[in-house]
Amino acid sequence: MTVMTASRTHYCSDRGQAQGASERLQRLEALAEQARRCYLCPLGEGRRRAVPGEGPPDASLVLVGEAPGEKEDESGRPYVGNAGRLLDHLLGEVGLERASIFITGAVKCRPPENRTPRASEIEACARNYLRPQIETIAPRIVCTQGTAALRAVLGPGYRLAELRGRPVELDGRMVLVTYHPAAVFYREELKSALQEDMRHLAELLRGYHV
Secondary structure, eight states: OOOEEOSOOOOOHHHHHHSOHHHHHHHHHHHHHHHHTOOSSTHHHHOSSOOOOBSOTTOSEEEEESOOOHHHHHHSOSSOSHHHHHHHHHHHHTTOOGGGSEEEESSSSOOGGGOOOOHHHHHHHIIIIIHHHHHHHOOSEEEEESHHHHHHHHOTTOOHHHHTTOOEEETTEEEEEEOOGGGGGTOTTHHHHHHHHHHHHHHHHHHHHO
16 A cells, blocks of 8 residues: 655644543634634635534544535534535445544635635635644544545645545545545446545444554
8 A cells, every 4th residue: 555645744643642531622612613603714704503523522433524504504514414414324334433533624714605715715714623633633534525625734745636545644644535425416326436435434443443
């Protein structure tokens, strides 16, 4: 297996590793509260609820989606619509439990008409929320789903088609790039690739726990 090394660094794992579970939880809750009151980009103006993310503060895996949809905007929780149901199914197929994963998004507020988040929106949210979340949790692996998630974690110079399924090492942790589950609704042929990537993700996680 070839592991690439990313040339951009956005967060430092040492601080997160040094924190205990309670300190991590307090930090994540503070970030979530800031996100709920955030107006650093135009997306804050149209939201019902921000979707900061959810999961254990010491999770081994952080899964990053793209942006909240209508159901997420209503509930304040990530991946609760059709894409979320498909994600739950894919995780179950490879023996991963959603409750053990910290799940969040590249941006925390729903874009109008579910449009793709703009580069400035991704950067504002990644800089102020996503990267601090990853730093705090200090996971072994980050899985990005979709182009917005990839760019939020690795930067704008990377392409999903080039990195998909190929582990990238960044600041001592692994980043695995794959498609967003919603892409399967428009391109059914992507489902097998997404299933393959989820199997690869499960193998990587189990390798860390051996």
